[in-house]
Amino acid sequence: MQTIELNHVRKTYDHFVAVDDLSLGIEAGTVYGLLGPNGAGKTSTIRMMIGITQPDSGEIKIFGKPFERKSLQKIGYLPEERGLYKKMKVFDQLVFLGELHGMSRADAGTRAREWCERLDIAEKLQSKVEELSKGMQQKIQFIAALLHDPEFVIMDEPFYGLDPVNAGLLKDVLLDLKRQGKTILFSTHRMDQVEKLCDSICLINRGQPVLQGKLSQVKSKFGKNNVQIEYVGNDDFLQQTQLVGSYNNYGNYVEVRLAPGADSQELLRAVAARSRVNKFELVEPSLEEIFKEVVGKTDA
Amino acid sequence: MRNMLLIARREYLERIRTKAFLIMTILIPAIMGGSLVLPALFIKKSQDKLKHLVVVASDQRTGNYMAEQINQQREVEGREKQQAEKPQARPSGGLPGAGRWTIDVDTNTSESNRAALSDKVKLKLLDGVIWATAENLSARKVPFITRDVSSFEENMQVQRSITRALQRDALEARGFSDAEIENLQKSIDLNPESPSGVQVKSIESTIFTSIFPLMVLYMSVLLYGINVMNAVLEEKSSRVMEVVLSSVEPKYLMAGKLLGVGAVGLTQIFIWAAIGASVSGSAIMGSGVDLKKIVGGRELAFFVVFYLLGYLLYSAMYAAVGAMCNSQQEAQQLSQLVTMPLVIPLFLIGYIIQYPGAPLSVAASLFPLTSPLMMYARIASVQPPGWKEIALSIALLAVTIYGVVLLCAKIYRVGILMYGKKPTLPEIVKWIKYA
Numbered sequence: 001m002q003t004i005e006l007n008h009v010r011k012t013y014d015h016f017v018a019v020d021d022l023s024l025g026i027e028a029g030t031v032y033g034l035l036g037p038n039g040a041g042k043t044s045t046i047r048m049m050i051g052i053t054q055p056d057s058g059e060i061k062i063f064g065k066p067f068e069r070k071s072l073q074k075i076g077y078l079p080e081e082r083g084l085y086k087k088m089k090v091f092d093q094l095v096f097l098g099e100l101h102g103m104s105r106a107d108a109g110t111r112a113r114e115w116c117e118r119l120d121i122a123e124k125l126q127s128k129v130e131e132l133s134k135g136m137q138q139k140i141q142f143i144a145a146l147l148h149d150p151e152f153v154i155m156d157e158p159f160y161g162l163d164p165v166n167a168g169l170l171k172d173v174l175l176d177l178k179r180q181g182k183t184i185l186f187s188t189h190r191m192d193q194v195e196k197l198c199d200s201i202c203l204i205n206r207g208q209p210v211l212q213g214k215l216s217q218v219k220s221k222f223g224k225n226n227v228q229i230e231y232v233g234n235d236d237f238l239q240q241t242q243l244v245g246s247y248n249n250y251g252n253y254v255e256v257r258l259a260p261g262a263d264s265q266e267l268l269r270a271v272a273a274r275s276r277v278n279k280f281e282l283v284e285p286s287l288e289e290i291f292k293e294v295v296g297k298t299d300a
Numbered sequence: 301m302r303n304m305l306l307i308a309r310r311e312y313l314e315r316i317r318t319k320a321f322l323i324m325t326i327l328i329p330a331i332m333g334g335s336l337v338l339p340a341l342f343i344k345k346s347q348d349k350l351k352h353l354v355v356v357a358s359d360q361r362t363g364n365y366m367a368e369q370i371n372q373q374r375e376v377e378g379r380e381k382q383q384a385e386k387p388q389a390r391p392s393g394g395l396p397g398a399g400r401w402t403i404d405v406d407t408n409t410s411e412s413n414r415a416a417l418s419d420k421v422k423l424k425l426l427d428g429v430i431w432a433t434a435e436n437l438s439a440r441k442v443p444f445i446t447r448d449v450s451s452f453e454e455n456m457q458v459q460r461s462i463t464r465a466l467q468r469d470a471l472e473a474r475g476f477s478d479a480e481i482e483n484l485q486k487s488i489d490l491n492p493e494s495p496s497g498v499q500v501k502s503i504e505s506t507i508f509t510s511i512f513p514l515m516v517l518y519m520s521v522l523l524y525g526i527n528v529m530n531a532v533l534e535e536k537s538s539r540v541m542e543v544v545l546s547s548v549e550p551k552y553l554m555a556g557k558l559l560g561v562g563a564v565g566l567t568q569i570f571i572w573a574a575i576g577a578s579v580s581g582s583a584i585m586g587s588g589v590d591l592k593k594i595v596g597g598r599e600l601a602f603f604v605v606f607y608l609l610g611y612l613l614y615s616a617m618y619a620a621v622g623a624m625c626n627s628q629q630e631a632q633q634l635s636q637l638v639t640m641p642l643v644i645p646l647f648l649i650g651y652i653i654q655y656p657g658a659p660l661s662v663a664a665s666l667f668p669l670t671s672p673l674m675m676y677a678r679i680a681s682v683q684p685p686g687w688k689e690i691a692l693s694i695a696l697l698a699v700t701i702y703g704v705v706l707l708c709a710k711i712y713r714v715g716i717l718m719y720g721k722k723p724t725l726p727e728i729v730k731w732i733k734y735a
Contacts (some may be wrong), residue, residue, distance in 0.1 A: 050546045052717065069549065077546040083539035088314060099306050100547040144543065 001064060003028045003152050003183040004049060009058030011044050011207075018044035019055075020207040027202070028151075031178055033198035033215075034162065034187040035287065037295075043080055043186040046154055049185075050077055063151070073102040076150035080157050080187070082141050086130040090116070090140055093129060095145055101148035108147060115143040120235060128161040135166050142170055146177070153177060156187045171197070191287035203291055210294050219284045222293070225266055226285045227256045233275030243267045248289075253279070257289065304552040304559070307544075309533065311560025316567065325568050328519070329575050332512065339455055350550070351427040352402045354417055356409060358434035362469070363405030366432060369465035409433045412652045421445050432462060513603055514649060514677050516572065520607055521672065522642060524565040525614040526635065532622030533631055541716050550713040554619055562611050569607060573600055602679050602690075609697045610672025613704055614642060617645060620708035623715030629723050645673035656681035666693050668700035707732060 002025040011019040019041045026032045034042050046245045047053045048060060051067060062071040085093055091112055098108030116122040119139045124132060129140065138161065145153060158174075174184060174197065186194050194201075201218060205210040211218060230253040238247055238254065243266060245259040258264060268280050285293075311445040315321055353370070356361035406413065420426040428446035436442050444458055464485055470480045522686070532554075535541045544553060617638045645664065652661045656678045665674040666686070675693045678685050714731035715723070 047717075049540075052542065052545045072547050075546070076544065078545075079539060079542040081539040081542075083535075083541065083543045085314075086534075086538060087318075088310075096306065096310050097543065097547075100303055100544065141543075148334055 001028045002026060002061070003063060004185075005059075005061040005064075006045070007061075008147045009045070009048060009055045009060060010056050011041075011048060011053065017207050019048070019204075022058075022204065022207070022209055024202050024209065024212060025297070026183055028183050029181045030199040031174075031184045031186065031197050032125045033191075033194040033201040034185060034190055034204065035194065035201055035260075035291065036066050036204040037189050040189075040204045042189075042204065043156060044067065044207075045204070046077075046156055046185075046187060049154065050075060058159070073148065074151040076145035076148065076153045078141055078145040078153075078155040078158055080108045080160075082137055082143070084137060084140060087128055089126055089128055090121075090132070091125040094140070094144055097111035097144045098147045101150075103148050111147050111149075112143065115147060119143065119173075135162055138162055139166065139170075142173075146173075147172060150182070152183045152185070154185045154187070155191070157190075158188075159190070159193055160188075167193075191291060192259065195287050203287075203294060212288065218290065223289050224282045224284055225258050226283045227258065228279065228281045228283050229256060229271060229277065230256050231271055231275040231277050236274055237267070237270040240270060243270060253282075255286075255289075257285070301552070303548045304556040307548065307553055307556025308560035308563070311557055312563050315527075315564045321564065321568070324523075325571050328516070329572055332516070348502065350401060352404075353428045353430060354404045354426055355408050355430045355432055356406045356413070357432050358407065358409060358415070360405060360407055362432070362434075362437075363407065365469060366430070366462060366465045367403035367405055369468065370403060370458065370461040373461040373464060374401070377457065413595060418445055421447060428458075430458065430462070437466065483732065511649060511653070511654035512671060513599065513680065514645075516569070516612070517603060517607055517673055517676055518642065518646060520565050520569060521610040521614050522639065524561050524611055525618040525638075525642075527564075528557060528561050528615040529618035529622035529631060529635060530628075531561065532619050532712070533625060533628065536623065536716055536719075537626065545716075550716065551709050554616075554712050555708055557619065558612065558615050561615065562608065565607065565611060566604065569604065574691065599680055602676055606672045606676040606696070609694065609701065610642075612673065612703045613668065613697065614638065616701070616705045616708040620711040620715065623712040624718075624723055626719060626722070634722075642673070645670050645677070649677060652677045653681055656683045656685070662689070665689070669698045671697055 002109070005025045007023050009019055009022045010017070016162065019244065022041070022045060034045065036042050044053070048055050049062070050072060051069060062068075063074065063099070065071070088096075091109070094112035094115075095105060098111065099105060103111070113122065113125070119142070121132075121136055121139055124136060129137060132140070142158070153174075155174075157238040158170060162170065169281055178184060186198065188194050195215070198215050199213070200214050202209055204211045213221075233253070235249075238244055238249075238256070241259065243259055243262045245257045247254055247256045264282060268277070271277055271280070353367075355363045355366050355370075357366065406417070414429075414431065417426065417429045421429055424447070431445065432445040442462055444455065447453075448454060448653075467485060468481055471484065476484070501645060535544070550558075618635060621631055621634045621638060625634060648664055651658070652664070652674060655661055661674070661678060662685075664670045665678045666689075667674075671693050675685075675690065679690065710732045711728060712713070
């Protein structure tokens with residue numbers, strides 16, 4: 001069953017087309033990545049999914065039924081920009097947001113305590129939100145989205161601004177949710193983060209889907225045309241255009257996309273001729289690479 | 301519906317618990333009470349002060365006579381005032397809380413003496429000099445040299461005393477007895493009545509029953525209206541809006557907010573009323589201000605009704621302003637437009653209290669933007685309007701509120717998700733159509 005289904009959805013603000021003819025479906029129990037650069041239409045899409053705005057045309061189905069507000073009680077939402085009442089105490093805030101999602105006061109209180117203990121912020125329950133660090137606020141926001149045990153979790157840039165320890169903590173929680181059979185939608189422009197988590201993705205650019213499907217399929221479609229090279233010495237080989245289609249130099253290593261028809265062994269010889277090679281590995285292209293390639297094509 | 305109440309409860313509890321609420325609740329009555337009671341106390345104190353005057357007259361007899369009359373006049377007026385304040389108390393006789401003024405008589409009418417006495421007044425050796433020469437008396441223009449040239453009450457008292465002394469002198473010369481003279485000089489009391497025979501309240505008490513509560517009404521509507529605006533702005537700028545909107549429809553969010561904040565105002569008003577009721581009749585009432593008159597049951601009931609109506613009307617507009625703007629600065633400019641009609645009644649208070657039945661007063665008490673304050677002012681005035689007019693005013697207001705709330709809810713719904721530049725008027729019109 002599909003948790004959410006968008007059919008030819010379009011949304012415009014004045015003359016600006018935010019989302020244009022977007023269709024996608026998310027299988028229940030999977031992790032889905034909605035990816036794209038800033039301003040691509042990710043947040044507009046999510047807002048329509050949770051009924052904050054309505055699409056101009058097209059159809060949205062949640063849990064197999066046309067959109068109805070009642071469904072919202074089974075959805076957890078973490079907005080892109082964190083939103084909490086600054087002057088309100090953490091506990092009161094969580095209980096309030098839980099109640100808005102249909103929980104009883106007592107239930108919301110119990111669950112708020114449990115979650116805060118799990119995420120190591122139980123001692124802050126009686127603090128005001130404005131007294132917390134940014135990372136802690138993020139955890140609270142995270143809990144607020146999950147408190148009512150939603151079937152479908154929507155996270156807009158969930159790891160933004162988190163240190164690696166906390167990001168890891170939240171990632172574990174999400175994986176745990178996945179094991180429980182929840183559906184998770186990620187929206188982010190940091191593609192590397194989501195790559196490790198997502199089952200399926202949709203890349204959107206300028207309001208239009210440019211690439212969709214299971215992550216493994218998407219990647220295999222683009223083949224192992226990339227080479228990661230760690231080397232010491234001369235980098236003249238990067239200028240051999242009959243071998244190197246494009247490259248990203250990351251400092252410690254360089255990722256090369258082979259020119260069409262080029263042989264990776266030839267490249268290895270070219271590099272080894274002038275430098276010392278520490279590592280030479282054929283890899284799948286990263287989502288970022290794929291995105292650049294696809295967007296480059298559609299723009300052209 | 302449940303969510304609307306949850307929103308309202310949150311708004312209510314979060315506000316009630318703040319220090320700001322506590323401070324406002326205590327401070328406002330303190331300031332209001334102070335502004336009423338303190339001047340009264342000061343005036344009373346200055347009236348109780350024993351003064352030292354000099355009467356300069358052309359002959360000793362006239363001088364003595366006037367000096368005697370000033371003290372007698374004070375005694376008579378003191379007694380009258382005491383009786384007006386506590387009609388049940390038996391006149392205790394004598395001057396209230398004070399003794400006789402020291403009044404010297406001087407027959408030296410030379411300019412040099414006048415200069416010397418003026419200097420004494422300047423140096424605070426004397427409180428005043430009455431230059432009542434025969435020439436001045438016959439011209440009926442008497443200079444009174446005093447440091448408190450603007451002390452209305454005292455100057456009137458001196459003026460009345462001298463006039464009476466002159467009348468008395470003339471009447472005595474024609475052989476009238478003391479009793480006859482007193483009878484002749486007694487001023488009459490005017491008791492205005494409406495044509496329907498209803499006893500009209502005194503204008504003094506009206507000033508307290510209208511201006512004082514009207515200021516509170518104005519402040520409550522303004523304060524809590526702006527409060528709603530700031531709450532909307534805060535939710536918008538902190539982006540809590542999106543989280544809340546993912547489970548609550550905008551109209552319920554706005555309605556809950558209006559209810560919650562409005563209830564805070566109502567709580568405050570009831571606390572104030574309770575404070576007023578408990579202190580009336582207590583020690584500070586020695587100043588002559590009767591708070592019972594201010595917090596009468598009928599006035600309180602109408603106060604609450606017009607607070608709620610006025611608050612609903614204005615807070616809906618303030619909510620729309622908050623939704624349109626992105627920052628306090630932006631909102632401040634725009635909210636002035638909303639505040640303006642609320643301020644108009646303040647300029648009209650004086651007129652309405654004096655002429656509650658005049659066409660302008662009636663119009664202002666029916667026109668919905670001004671009626672919450674103006675109708676209340678008329679109800680509390682010397683000549684309250686009939687039930688029909690009150691009902692019409694409330695009905696007009698209710699219809700307007702319905703329309704304004706619908707309109708503002710539309711602006712609110714679109715505005716809360718709009719960030720960036722402030723919308724232009726055509727854009728807002730588009731929002732309203734769109735929603």
